[in-house]
Amino acid sequence: MLQFKLVLLGDSSVGKSSIVHRFVKDSFDEFRESTIGAAFLSQTIKIEDKGSQQEVVIKFEIWDTAGQERYKSLAPMYYRNANAALVVYDVTQQDSLAKAQGWVNELKTKVGEDDLVICLVGNKLDLCSGEEENSSKPKAVESSEAEGYASEQGLLFHEVSAKTGEGVRQVFQSIGEKLYESKKHELAASKGRHGVGETGNVQLQRPSTNDATSCCS
């Protein structure tokens, strides 16, 4: 089993916790409370090795950070040593894309582009479907704008709804596949350099906090 550390970043209320809860527990809460500090959850997925067509199990150790401004200084503690980052914005709030872009810049400066898979995620797609008359809102961030930015920056890009579940699994699946491919290349390169293979479980960076379950929203 491969283990990867993943962090969620983004403005308050964009739906970071809701995306994680949809992925880990397949549930959604209309009245979710804002996260305090950060929350930790984990989930495994299976991906297919394209060469051998064998299934590979990937475990994500997920740090869901608090988006409120007063917790901003804590974020480096959670993105340090991360293998992947989900940078989330709300498709109905243009400002939230600017905040997401700020996080992308910070990650690229502080963690480095080669060490981190970054996925830009536009959430709350259901609000723009026009199906729910009472809650429906105009789409403030066009897909082409966010997608163009993501491709310029070399990021993965997805639009999702934590409420309906649309697209959520694909986010983690595509991150898992990308991390697995880079891990394979890394192992092949190290095998070439040292003339020896690596077998068994591969442990990647772990969260630096001792008690992973101590802080929850």
Ligand SMILES: Nc1nc2c(ncn2[C@@H]2O[C@H](COP(=O)(O)OP(=O)(O)OP(=O)(O)O)[C@@H](O)[C@H]2O)c(=O)[nH]1
């Ligand atoms: N309609 C709709 N509402 C959503 C969706 N995702 C989240 N919400 C709602 O948006 C609000 C904020 O969601 P959270 O998941 O707490 O947002 P967050 O980004 O974790 O917020 P912080 O913890 O403050 O950083 C909650 O009321 C959710 O029910 C979605 O996909 N569609």
